[in-house]
Amino acid sequence: MYEFATKTHDIVGYSYNADIYCPDHIVAQITSNPGDVWHSAARIGAAEMHLDLCARIKGVNRSDEGSFDGGDFPKVIYAEHAVAPGPNGEEDAESRADRCAICDEFLLP
Ligand SMILES: [Zn+2]
Numbered sequence: 001m002y003e004f005a006t007k008t009h010d011i012v013g014y015s016y017n018a019d020i021y022c023p024d025h026i027v028a029q030i031t032s033n034p035g036d037v038w039h040s041a042a043r044i045g046a047a048e049m050h051l052d053l054c055a056r057i058k059g060v061n062r063s064d065e066g067s068f069d070g071g072d073f074p075k076v077i078y079a080e081h082a083v084a085p086g087p088n089g090e091e092d093a094e095s096r097a098d099r100c101a102i103c104d105e106f107l108l109p
Pocket of ligand 1 (some may be wrong): 021022024100101102103105
């Protein structure tokens with residue numbers, strides 16, 4: 001999860017091709033050559049930088065999410081729209097919470 005997500009407009013993850021990914025794992029989903037960029041300590045910044053570059057190459061307008069399909073290019077998940085696992089860690093709430101398809105980390109604490 002993104003431990004510094006404190007505001008509702010913070011980016012906590014991405015939806016892509018019917019799955020959900022954390023910032024660490026979204027970049028590897030859209031490129032076969034992720035390089036070193038996504039290993040940076042600045043996880044969100046690195047993911048965003050890389051996605052912006054990929055969008056430019058693919059001709060995707062990221063600022064207008066209605067203009068592209070979530071199966072073709074990742075869409076941003078903001079903290080206000082992500083589902084948290086719930087305060088008590090109940091199994092029910094946990095199964096509904098948004099988590100990364102690769103590492104299984106919750107997007108929200
Ligand atoms: Zn992940």
